[in-house]
Amino acid sequence: MLLPELMDFFLGETLAKRFAAGLAPVCRCAACQGLVLDTFVSNHWQVPAAAHNAAVLMEWLRSMDAVEPAGRPAWWQQRCRRAVDRYPVLNAELDHPGFSAFKVPQQLLQWAQAPAAPQAPSMARPVAGVERGEP
Numbered sequence: 001m002l003l004p005e006l007m008d009f010f011l012g013e014t015l016a017k018r019f020a021a022g023l024a025p026v027c028r029c030a031a032c033q034g035l036v037l038d039t040f041v042s043n044h045w046q047v048p049a050a051a052h053n054a055a056v057l058m059e060w061l062r063s064m065d066a067v068e069p070a071g072r073p074a075w076w077q078q079r080c081r082r083a084v085d086r087y088p089v090l091n092a093e094l095d096h097p098g099f100s101a102f103k104v105p106q107q108l109l110q111w112a113q114a115p116a117a118p119q120a121p122s123m124a125r126p127v128a129g130v131e132r133g134e135p
Contacts, residue, residue: 032055
């Protein structure tokens, strides 16, 4: 299961155990429509879990597609930084005996901490007549 706020995948059983105190997030993706993310604990939920993952990834794609290409690296890095910042907050919220904390994946940390990529010059070519304000 993709846990969007942490930008990482977990077994449904892992999410159920970590959110045992009843604090599991409600998913508003197109596939889940309000299901709690600790619901997906058995093979019965394989197809709905895959639909959730695809729906979340498609939401991310649509969001990124709305950003100018030159701004997409910064958009992605900001999303990664928000996820990295969410780990300690969520771990503090879930702190209970026997709790196994969520750990930031190394790849996510690298994306969040990567130096800002220089923006490439636009490769767009002017359309004939447009640069002069002609119709």
